[in-house]
Amino acid sequence: MEENRARRIVDALRDRGIDGHLARVGVYQFGIRVSLPDGREAEWDTDGTAGLEAQVMRNGMLVGFVPVIEGSEDFDEQQVLDAIARTDYDQPIARQRAQAPPPAEPLPRIGGVFRRFFDGFRYR
Incomplete structure (x- = not known):
């Protein structure tokens, strides 16, 4: 996933009260x-x-996964956000709910006022 796209989706997740973070994996x-x-x-x-798919980890061990969501290779950012918000992680093989739960209280964006300094001014 492209960095700025991932960052925008994380911000939108946090605005919905979902504890999302940018993952730097390589x-x-x-x-x-x-x-x-x-x-x-x-x-x-x-x-x-x-x-679009996910691995569910606990202490570095794989404990579940979200199979590839059909048609997700053409999703826009709003559809990716909706797919992540609708996922039910209660089973080892996660499934998509019919609709997303109502948004919770927004979480603060990570980095605050120093965010652009931490990220090296790489985005608009």
Whole structure:
């Protein structure tokens, strides 16, 4: 996933109250990490493939996954946001809910006033 696209989706997730973070998984390789309430983390689109999928990890061990979402290679940012928000992680093989839960209280954006300094002024 392209860095600025991942950053915009993370910001939109945090605006909906979902604890999203920019995942830096390699040199110029980015994805989205969603922290789940029970200590697990879902790592979305970190493998560089066209389709949208995730691995669910706990303490570095794979405990579940989200299979490739059909048609996701053509998703725009809003559709990616909706797919991540609708995912139900309760089973080892996660599934998509019919609709996303209502938005929670927004979370602050990571970095605050120093965000552009931390990121090296790489975005608009």
